[in-house]
Amino acid sequence: MPSFDYAAPTSLAEAVKLMGSSGTVRAFAGGTDLIDQLKTNRRNADLVIDLKRIPELQKLEMGSDGLHIGAARSCSDVHHDATVNRLYGGLADATGLVGSVQIQNRAAVGGNVCNAAPSGDTTPNLLTHEAVAVITGPSGTRKIELADFFVGPGQTVLQSGEILQELILPKPPESSASAYLRFIPRNEMDIAVAGVSSFIHVDPATKTVRKARIALASVAPTPVRARGAESVLEGKVITEALIASAGDAAVESATPITDVRGSAEYRRELVRVLTRRTLSICLERIGISL
Numbered sequence: 001m002p003s004f005d006y007a008a009p010t011s012l013a014e015a016v017k018l019m020g021s022s023g024t025v026r027a028f029a030g031g032t033d034l035i036d037q038l039k040t041n042r043r044n045a046d047l048v049i050d051l052k053r054i055p056e057l058q059k060l061e062m063g064s065d066g067l068h069i070g071a072a073r074s075c076s077d078v079h080h081d082a083t084v085n086r087l088y089g090g091l092a093d094a095t096g097l098v099g100s101v102q103i104q105n106r107a108a109v110g111g112n113v114c115n116a117a118p119s120g121d122t123t124p125n126l127l128t129h130e131a132v133a134v135i136t137g138p139s140g141t142r143k144i145e146l147a148d149f150f151v152g153p154g155q156t157v158l159q160s161g162e163i164l165q166e167l168i169l170p171k172p173p174e175s176s177a178s179a180y181l182r183f184i185p186r187n188e189m190d191i192a193v194a195g196v197s198s199f200i201h202v203d204p205a206t207k208t209v210r211k212a213r214i215a216l217a218s219v220a221p222t223p224v225r226a227r228g229a230e231s232v233l234e235g236k237v238i239t240e241a242l243i244a245s246a247g248d249a250a251v252e253s254a255t256p257i258t259d260v261r262g263s264a265e266y267r268r269e270l271v272r273v274l275t276r277r278t279l280s281i282c283l284e285r286i287g288i289s290l
């Protein structure tokens, strides 16, 4: 592996200062993507900044504006967190699918987001929970909708010297739930051929869908919302037929490619099936039977 300098700041201010150093500087959370990219010369670095020792980037707590997940907090911690399991079920699903237990212990949710792979498992659920990205850099701190964070495969809106500080997920209302499923040809340690996260908020008395959010992985250059499917659901009484229609509509938001992992047609079919299944899991989690 090419040599590079390494720094492990213990404050956000120090990290931001180091990010402004000359040469190619890269943030490092778990390193489960970055180390391989450096080893195989897909990325270069003169200086790598380890973010794991910065308290703000290790947050995992509910605030008045929602759940704060520090960008260096591990997938394992998020996967096992009681609040995540109670209120953000799809995020517990997704963080438990990344790689293996060993990978989850190192890999951060923020690293998954910043790596910006279309197949990243945590991003669809973060999108369905309407996560806000808090970005800190030399010009201060800014907040953007996570939906506006991804530019293309491996590309984000982060400017030179900026780091993702944390993600904020608004507290979901009562009678809502999310779920994430992906398809891989083997049981673990593989990249999603397609992944779907669904979130629904349902009126328990009338079974009317008050809000629906659906997002897809591995079927477009970036993670993508299935807005057509959301419109199919919102304001309607939830039925098996409506869930099937939402699955069909979700396919319209997918623009997949054919590659070694699956054909475009196969991926579209997976989106249809996984959308239906994740919606059904959401209903089970809310406690609504059809």
Ligand SMILES: Cc1cc2nc3c(=O)[nH]c(=O)nc-3n(C[C@H](O)[C@H](O)[C@H](O)COP(=O)(O)OP(=O)(O)OC[C@H]3O[C@@H](n4cnc5c(N)ncnc54)[C@H](O)[C@@H]3O)c2cc1C
Pocket: 026, 027, 028, 029, 030, 031, 032, 033, 034, 035, 036, 051, 071, 072, 097, 098, 099, 100, 103, 106, 107, 108, 109, 110, 111, 112, 113, 114, 115, 119, 120, 121, 122, 158, 162, 163, 164, 165, 189, 190, 191, 192
């Ligand atoms: C064996 C194996 C299996 C895997 N399986 C899966 C899988 O099933 N699903 C999946 O989605 N991924 C998988 N991955 C990919 C990887 O583990 C995940 O993407 C992981 O979440 C990356 O997190 P990290 O903390 O290790 O990121 P890092 O490798 O530390 O960083 C990833 C990228 O983001 C940048 N970055 C990190 N944090 C910040 C920040 N706060 N601000 C700005 N930039 C930042 C880095 O510079 C780098 O470019 C796998 C990887 C391996 C090696």
